Amino acid sequence: MSHLSEQPCEACGWDAPQVTSAEIDELKPGIPEWQIVERDGIMQLERVFKFRNFKQALAFTNRVGEIAEEAGHHPALLTEWGKTTVTWWSHEMKGLHKNDFILAARTDEVAE
Ligand SMILES: C[C@H](O)[C@H](O)[C@H]1CNC2=NC(N)=NC(=O)C2=N1
Numbered sequence: 001m002s003h004l005s006e007q008p009c010e011a012c013g014w015d016a017p018q019v020t021s022a023e024i025d026e027l028k029p030g031i032p033e034w035q036i037v038e039r040d041g042i043m044q045l046e047r048v049f050k051f052r053n054f055k056q057a058l059a060f061t062n063r064v065g066e067i068a069e070e071a072g073h074h075p076a077l078l079t080e081w082g083k084t085t086v087t088w089w090s091h092e093m094k095g096l097h098k099n100d101f102i103l104a105a106r107t108d109e110v111a112e
Pocket residue numbers: 012072073074075088089090091092093
C-alpha cells in the first residue's frame with residue numbers, strides 16, 4: 001500500500017461510508033501522533049502541533065489550509081501562540097472517512 005498521504009481522496013458526501021473499526025486499526029498506525037476523539041457523537045482525528053511562536057503556528061496553519069483547499073476537504077484549525085490544533089472529520093457524513101486519515105498524514109508532512 002502506498003504511503004497514506006499519497007493515497008487519493010474519494011468523494012465523501014452525506015451517504016459515504018464511515019470507517020469501520022477494522023479500517024481504523026489499519027489506518028491509524030500511519031498517523032501515530034493523532035488522537036481519535038468524539039465530540040457530539042462525532043468521531044474526529046486531532047493533533048496539537050507545537051511551534052516556537054505565533055508566526056510559525058500561523059504559517060503552518062496556512063500550509064494546512066493549502067492542502068485542504070487542494071483536496072476540497074477541510075479541518076477545524078485552532079491557531080494560538082506556539083501551537084495549532086488540527087481536527088479532521090467529514091462534516092456532511094458526521095464522522096470519520098478514510099479521507100480524514102489521508103489528510104492527517106498530509107498534515108504531518110507540512111509540519112516540518
Ligand atoms: C460545499 C463544500 O464542498 C463541502 O462543504 C465540503 C467542503 N469541505 C469539507 N470538509 C470536510 N472535512 N467535510 C465535508 O463534508 C466537507 N464538505
